[in-house]
Amino acid sequence: MKRVVEGSEAVAEAVRLARVNVISAYPITPQTHIVEFLSEYCANGTMDARFLRVESEHSALAALIGTATTGVRSFTATSGQGLALMHELLHWTSGARLPIVMAEVNRALAPGWNIWVDQTDSLAQRDTGWIQLYCEDSQEVLDTIIQAYRLGELVDLPVMVVLDAFFLSHTYEPVDVPDQKLVDDYLPSWEPKFQLDTEKPCAFGPLVTPAFYMEMRHAIAGAMEDALEVFPRVEDEFEKIFDRRYGEIEAVSCNDAEIILVTSGTATSTSRLVVENLRAKGEKVGLLKIKLFRPFPVELVRKVLAPAKKVAVIDRNFSFGASGIFAQEIRAALCNTMKHPPVFGYVAGIGGRDVTADVIEDIYRRAKASDFPEGESVWVGLQEN
Amino acid sequence: MKQIFQRPKYLKDAVFHYCPGCGHSIIHRLVAEVIEELDIAEKTIGVPPAGCAVLAYDYFDLDMCEAPHGRGAAVATGVKRALPDRIVFSYQGDGDIAAIGTAETIHAANRGENITIIFVNNSCYGMTGGQMAPTTILGQNSSTTPGGRDSLRDGTPIDLSEMLAITKGSVYIERTSVNSPKNIRKTKKAIKKAFKIQMAGLGFSLIEVLSPCPTNWKLSPVDACKWIDETIVKTYPMKVIKDEAGNID
Numbered sequence: 001m002k003r004v005v006e007g008s009e010a011v012a013e014a015v016r017l018a019r020v021n022v023i024s025a026y027p028i029t030p031q032t033h034i035v036e037f038l039s040e041y042c043a044n045g046t047m048d049a050r051f052l053r054v055e056s057e058h059s060a061l062a063a064l065i066g067t068a069t070t071g072v073r074s075f076t077a078t079s080g081q082g083l084a085l086m087h088e089l090l091h092w093t094s095g096a097r098l099p100i101v102m103a104e105v106n107r108a109l110a111p112g113w114n115i116w117v118d119q120t121d122s123l124a125q126r127d128t129g130w131i132q133l134y135c136e137d138s139q140e141v142l143d144t145i146i147q148a149y150r151l152g153e154l155v156d157l158p159v160m161v162v163l164d165a166f167f168l169s170h171t172y173e174p175v176d177v178p179d180q181k182l183v184d185d186y187l188p189s190w191e192p193k194f195q196l197d198t199e200k201p202c203a204f205g206p207l208v209t210p211a212f213y214m215e216m217r218h219a220i221a222g223a224m225e226d227a228l229e230v231f232p233r234v235e236d237e238f239e240k241i242f243d244r245r246y247g248e249i250e251a252v253s254c255n256d257a258e259i260i261l262v263t264s265g266t267a268t269s270t271s272r273l274v275v276e277n278l279r280a281k282g283e284k285v286g287l288l289k290i291k292l293f294r295p296f297p298v299e300l301v302r303k304v305l306a307p308a309k310k311v312a313v314i315d316r317n318f319s320f321g322a323s324g325i326f327a328q329e330i331r332a333a334l335c336n337t338m339k340h341p342p343v344f345g346y347v348a349g350i351g352g353r354d355v356t357a358d359v360i361e362d363i364y365r366r367a368k369a370s371d372f373p374e375g376e377s378v379w380v381g382l383q384e385n
Numbered sequence: 386m387k388q389i390f391q392r393p394k395y396l397k398d399a400v401f402h403y404c405p406g407c408g409h410s411i412i413h414r415l416v417a418e419v420i421e422e423l424d425i426a427e428k429t430i431g432v433p434p435a436g437c438a439v440l441a442y443d444y445f446d447l448d449m450c451e452a453p454h455g456r457g458a459a460v461a462t463g464v465k466r467a468l469p470d471r472i473v474f475s476y477q478g479d480g481d482i483a484a485i486g487t488a489e490t491i492h493a494a495n496r497g498e499n500i501t502i503i504f505v506n507n508s509c510y511g512m513t514g515g516q517m518a519p520t521t522i523l524g525q526n527s528s529t530t531p532g533g534r535d536s537l538r539d540g541t542p543i544d545l546s547e548m549l550a551i552t553k554g555s556v557y558i559e560r561t562s563v564n565s566p567k568n569i570r571k572t573k574k575a576i577k578k579a580f581k582i583q584m585a586g587l588g589f590s591l592i593e594v595l596s597p598c599p600t601n602w603k604l605s606p607v608d609a610c611k612w613i614d615e616t617i618v619k620t621y622p623m624k625v626i627k628d629e630a631g632n633i634d
Contacts, residue, residue, distance in 0.1 A: 026484075026485065027510050027513040027514070027516040027529070028513065029512070029513050032513045032514055032516065032528075035516070035529060036514070036516070036528045036529060039516075039528070039529040039530065039531060040531055043530075043531040043532050044531070051529070053516075053517050053529055053530070053539050055484040055485055055487060055519055056455070056484065056485040057485075081435070081453065081454055085454075085485075110451075110453065111451055113435070113439060113451070
């Protein structure tokens with residue numbers, strides 16, 4: 001049924017529809033509405049789940065390591081500082097091969113305190129072994145949470161579904177909230193390969209010597225490769241029932257594009273408009289949206305970007321001492337192709353500053369005007385002084 | 386004409402962002418008055434929290450060093466150890482000190498760190514919109530406990546001050562409130578004593594202040610003050626919980 005819901009409610013509805021058994025969370029702006037909706041569902045009986053009101057994000061994820069090891073579907077949501085506090089447990093979750101799903105509301109890191117959108121929090125966790133999916137609108141958020149359980153449980157990896165602070169979490173949009181029956185058809189109950197069960201004694205998380213540790217890590221790397229293979233299947237099954245799919249990436253007007261903009265999150269929607277307007281003026285511009293960031297869909301990205309003359313990546317994040325993180329990934333993906341376009345990195349919208357259509361068009365004009373990137377990153381829209 | 390009341394010297398001429406009826410404004414004033422009366426402003430460093438008092442540095446005319454969420458006692462420890470002749474206080478809400486920051490608070494007390502903590506307890510996560518905190522009293526409605534906190538499901542309210550009193554390193558711990566003129570005066574006296582203990586180098590002191598939160602309790606400011614007397618104190622009685630300093634005047 002189509003309803004007008006807040007982005008946070010779309011997350012909560014998806015969690016309810018996915019028949020999650022346990023939610024463990026600590027409130028942090030701008031994630032709070034998600035846990036408030038879920039508390040309400042648990043209290044009014046429309047969701048049959050336990051809600052653990054723990055004292056920190058560190059404990060929130062640690063508790064889910066406990067619940068998921070017993071084989072029950074587990075969910076948490078956090079943001080910014082909260083995700084940073086979870087860091088140790090993020091590695092643990094993937095190392096323990098637990099398909100926990102998290103909604104991560106992108107928020108800037110302190111100091112200075114800032115509750116607004118910035119992707120550095122989640123991108124800084126790129127090496128923790130979590131699958132990462134970046135969403136553009138609330139429908140995609142809802143659908144992706146449901147798909148995330150399917151995907152994660154197929155490859156035994158945790159999944160982070162990422163959405164922009166406020167632009168998504170607190171914005172109301174029409175969203176198709178599917179029937180429970182259809183979601184049940186799509187998402188079978190989780191059958192863990194191993195679980196804590198005193199009838200079948202088992203010990204988890206042991207000491208692993210150099211003789212075996214490398215193989216365990218290699219298996220996680222393999223699971224990430226499996227996720228790349230499984231992802232289209234997860235989407236095929238979803239599309240068959242719900243008639244919607246998003247793709248690991250989405251190429252818009254890229255076939256004959258000379259300059260391709262690369263975006264993620266809500267900046268993508270604005271970029272769609274800019275590309276349409278520029279196309280109407282005869283500019284040969286395209287847009288590549290990256291949804292699946294971990295595992296990074298290298299081959300798909302190469303296929304779209306390699307024929308272009310230039311690539312302009314818009315990063316709402318920054319890796320200090322390096323560059324925008326999406327730009328890094330794109331450069332790494334392209335460098336082993338024989339012929340590839342130069343990659344221009346632009347940093348915009350840090351700490352919740354708007355990435356407007358004007359900003360995006362300015363980025364396009366800058367990329368068009370220069371033959372080769374002068375540096376790894378150009379910060380757009382900085383105040384003078 | 387004789388002036389009998391004025392803005393404390395070490396509160397800036399700024400408009401508080403706090404909600405109507407919130408206790409923070411009063412507690413800020415008391416801390417500023419004590420610092421003025423003890424004439425320690427030039428050597429005092431404050432550590433504000435994450436939570437409603439996150440903007441405390443906009444109000445106190447003192448050196449301030451923001452702590453990550455819950456880490457006030459640890460950051461204050463570091464500042465005090467590096468600058469032992471300064472007066473260092475952290476200012477934290479219950480969501481900060483009694484939830485995410487419980488571990489470092491207990492260990493700072495246990496080490497007997499010579500710092501002062503102002504612990505403002507409104508029995509919920511105020512800034513994020515009134516969710517259940519470990520301090521939420523049984524039966525209290527919050528945005529994550531619709532229908533009230535249930536001990537079997539959500540555990541019982543945490544007595545952080547009593548826990549800190551058990552540690553051998555703590556010197557002075559008192560629980561007060563700012564819900565009446567009388568309690569405000571008692572709170573000021575307690576805060577002053579806590580700072581004096583630090584000045585005398587005696588060790589860890591903490592004042593827990595029960596603070597009205599009309600917005601999240603969904604009560605009028607007057608009723609919020611009454612609710613402290615009628616309900617909150619049954620869980621969190623106002624009293625001197627530990628005093629090994631005695632009369633240090």
